[in-house]
Amino acid sequence: MGRVIGVDLGTTNSCVSVVENGQPTVIPNSGGYKTTPSMFGISQDGKRLVGHLAKRQAITNSKNTVFAAKRLIGRRFDSSEVQRSIDLCPYEIVRGPNEDPRIKIGGKTFTCPEISGIILREMKRVAEEYLGEPVQDAVITVPAYFNDTQRQCTKDAGKIAGLEVLRIINEPTAAALAYGMARQGDEKIAVYDLGGGTFDISILEMSDGVVEVLATAGNTFLGGEDLDRRIVAHLVSWFEEAEGIDLRSDTMALQRLKDAAEKAKCDLSLREATEINLPFIASDADGPRHLNYELTRDVLEGLVHDVIQGTLKSVEQCVQDAGLTPGEIDQVVMVGGQTRMPLVQQAVTDYFGKRPHKGVNPDEVVALGAAVQGSALVDEEQNVLLLDVTPLSLGISTYGGHFARLIERNTTVPVTKAHIFTTTRDDQSAVKIRVLQGESDIAAENDLLGEFVLAGIRPAPKGEPEIEVSFDIDANGIVSVSARDLATGKEQSITVNSTSTLSDDEIEQIIEENELYEVQLKG
């Protein structure tokens, strides 16, 4: 049987890992790097580039280089997140036929699952080269706050990459698995994950190989890149004041600034000050201009202070949801490159009243955990069990547009939950069951997953009929809902199909198309 790879499909970087001799190991790519930029580009001469190669051309060919596609996947084109990305990204984002955002580079339009699929295929290739055998199965991680559609699209990406996705698990959960498999005894841990594009916080409890998720919170649109943008904005206005030149519409300059900002930010995790040097950033009648600026840690912290504080609000909510106090957390695990920033470390230390755990590599731990879950599934020897949870609440819409939760988010699966509902007017003969997912108490603000009608209810005064609505989530996360009139035994039910932004036909077509490029990708 082939081995299961674990893939951390990150906003900025991706990482692949596998369990060897009972231990998870990160697989380096052919350049020797343990992470690969989540970037895809098409070169001037029409070649497809992935990872480091794509990153290399990002400055000179930014219009044709895709980064941070994870921020778009599974969202609607009209969503504010996509609209924000349109303003920020040098590459073109267009409206797809399914109201999904699509990316147009090199004269071709790509769906988001396709872009992620291309990156996953690269990770698969890295693993195959290292293992010397074909790889088929994978566990892929997503931010805890990804909704059903975003998860389904990530699954589709796996399919496009030629992978069978055994499970989609949450990034912080994966981190906890990797951290916890080596530990003994009972522990409650908090995983604080600040990556390039998402912030996640989870509280987990582990004991003797069993990992239970107690609570999760976070923000799918907050991460290191937001800090980079703050720095860029700062540099642009400083340059405008100093030199009288506005760089805001110069994509090439902006891309260079973004790059330099990120470098400076990382530098400042070790140093108190750093030099930003960008020769020939612009020119006017007086000739070329250079940008020369010294950024200090103090200034940086001033620029991003509120963003970091913002993450603590989610942390607080999460600790509360878990029914704990900060002091009851035994261990804090930091995940994601951005947690290397001293300000982040400080904020987290202050909040929990203890220093974060030092033993894990924040860039690799998520992929390691994904591999652990993969082997826990297929390998009997692996003594790890993840008690996974549903990411969002499920329920139905009730009279007055309210949302009645039947399964709260963070409920362990597999699970069945039932409740008795009743009619709301005399002689009502049918009820409409609208199945929703989300956290709002207002039905209309949640996502509609499906609906059906239970008819033939015996005429009776309102409130008398008893209609039992039952939600079931099986071990593979498949949701089915049924409604039964307890008086007549009449029943209606549906299986809720996860909605993707792509149809099966579209996926097949993409797989075929991409096979043509396989050779090029390898070459």
Added chain:
Amino acid sequence: MAADQGLGGDLRRIIRLAPQCDPTSLALTAEEGFLLSRIDGATPWRLLREIGGMDADEADLCLEGWLANGLVEVAGLASEEKRRNGTKVRAVRQRDVGAGRTELDESLIDAELDLDIDVQRRILSFELGLEQDYYSLLSVEKSAETKDIKRAYFKLSKEFHPDRYFRRNIGAYAERLERIFKKVLEGYEILSDPDLRAGLDEAEAVKVEPQSAGPFSSPCGEPAGPQRPLTKLERLRQRMPFRIPEKVLVERRRQAEELFKAAHLSERSGQLVEAASAVRVAISFDSTNAEYRRMLVDLQARIAEKKANELLAEGTSYSTDSTQLRKVLRILEDVLLYRPHDPGINDRAAAVSLMLGQYKPALEYAETAVEHSPEVGKYHTMLGLVYKETADVGHAKKEFERALKLDSDDVEARKGLASLRLGRVSAAQGG
């Protein structure tokens, strides 16, 4: 018939629900549900037929049927008989012994499966005890602390979580594991919640059944909010879809047919409500007949329609009463549930929505009416009126004109057109 012999069977038999019963779901009457809920693997047949809520003969018939099609199975004989037969059964661990559930069905063990025989036994025997109280299920003391409960839950999870057997050929054990894990999870959730646990302990102490549905609020097409946790009977029903014995079915079908005939008679004499209730009873006798259901749906739609018409007729006299209008709209919506494309109903729903100032649904209804009967002028007029109200003059004009083309006597359309012109004039003057 000897005193201890029911319909060809021993009344001392103790039956229990079969773990692998046929999932072909059929309707369950309240009586049958009640009878089923009494089957606990401890109560002998003799008692079941007394307390089952139906005639003893009927209960016999029912139980025999269930036995025949495998919904239930014989667990043993009451009292002395049991001990004699019990020896050949493999000893079950103490913790798994629930009230009366002692025997493990060895025939369910399948050496072909990718699952240790011992593990299979363990799963089967644990499943026999699933209906025990939660403390016994998790094997914790009544006084156990939350952390002990959690530890017990983790331990059982490691044993029974379906992921432990991912992708392995374990046949029907997959469903068993899922059932077991869900139950263990339920026990853990309840026992680790102080409020629920206290409630449970209290209920145990006084042995009361969970309360029935409380008072409810509110009217509309959607159900009212959640009311209460499930009773044991309801949970049973949820888990145990089952078949009714053939003998009973034949008799019921006959009764259903007669009721159906009666319903037709009532319908022909215009007694729709009577007809509907007859069909409803027919359906409760034979829920598989699609014809009955079609008739019921049709009748319900017509009843609702009639009610809507009556209310509508009243409504014209005081059409400003929005409570009345809302009531009418709800009934119309109800009719539309059955006849979503009926242009007449859609047209009326549009009119009422419009009066209520609900433009978006009004537009939808009016559009549906036009879409399904584009040749009827007054539907265009209604659509025009909706457009007019939403200040979409261009479309309004088009619809009114179309209406007049189809029916040059349409006064409403003419009025509508005229008012549009007026509107434009005044707008022009204003601008």
